[in-house]
Amino acid sequence: MLLEADNIEALPHETPTLVLGLLEAGTSPYDAVTGLVRHALHIADGLLPDPAGLREQLEDIDDDLAQHTGPNTDPEDTGLRLTPLDPRRPAPDLLEDLLAGIHGCRLLPEEYDELDDEDGFGDDEQTGQPSIDRSREHFTQLVREAAAANHDRLI
Template sequence: MVSYSSLLESAHRVGRALHSIGDPQLVEGVAADVAVELAAVESAELGALSGRSQQAVLLSREDASPVQVAAADQLLQQDPFGPDDLFRGIDPTAASVAAAHWLAAAAEVTGEASGLDPTRVVLEADNIEELPHESPTLVLGLINDGVSPYDAVTSLVRHAMQVTDGVLPDPTALREQLDDLHETLARHSGEEEPDLTDVALRLTPLDPQRPACDLLEDLLTGIHGCWLLHSEYENLDHDESDDVEEWDDARAELEQNRSRERFAELVRDTATRHRARLI
């Protein structure tokens, strides 16, 4: 009998191989290892990523453990730009939820300094340094509309996972994308019916093979972009005799670190003030 489920059939193939070998000790060892693996999955579902459970940092899930979100929030409290531990010990969907909250705080700080709409600051920062601005800008817009960081992140990850499975989750939104694309091409080409033959349209702003990890990277890059723009408007206290062009590399690096730390403190204060949206 061959199972229609590829997952069950893979398990049956292992069982058939063990049956053919006929070694009781080997069967016992494989069964024990499977039990350890299942326990690791259960542990990851509860938000405890240690030992084998740490494999979950490479996967994308549609939901996020509150325990993991809280752990990610603590790491971002230490370093709002995103410490390495955020990628090593936190489920990427949960880490993205916390990062979305901190990105919104960074955007608010930057908006106050620049006078720009906070939902547009990452897009504006792209003029300073090339950034993956689409998904951070989308998340900022959702949060600005009252959507929680959890719902904003999980909806994007879920959408990308459905695209990976070959499903078109929102045909209405796709129709709107096509209409916008048609309008844009018509405006630039001057043709009422522009040729769409060689035009590609992305169904998701995320990498469908690793949507949660990709979103986390984009959100943290968005925070970096907020700092870039904030530093452009920052009122640095320099003596009149200071000539920025004469700074050596060490002085420039020192001033950059100071600027990042000042920005980080402002973001911490703002994130703490709006903590209710994360819970």
């Protein structure tokens, strides 16, 4: 879903996708977030916290390395990182990426509402309010309800 939203608007989708994958694999939200931040802090300290994970990461991007590197390649030009988070500020970076992921989730219904608008189906017949506004309001309401239901887990 986040990759689809990235097609609508450029988003940092790697971290939210990683978090969703960890949650889907059964990792608790707390462990997923603290694990990512801890990993980035180890990288910042010059440690390699997961050699096996790095090996897998390198195998996955071997072709990209061949395409993006050469004798005069600046490492910053490759876009390859040991951690998806900024090791100098991992927690704020994670929060920013997750908020961007939430924004991306909201982009999809808005994009499809715009397509409906072109067909003349975009306004609510009862209120005359554009459906994109209803979509935002509904999304916000759902997020607030989920936050209220899980208040003890958010603090």
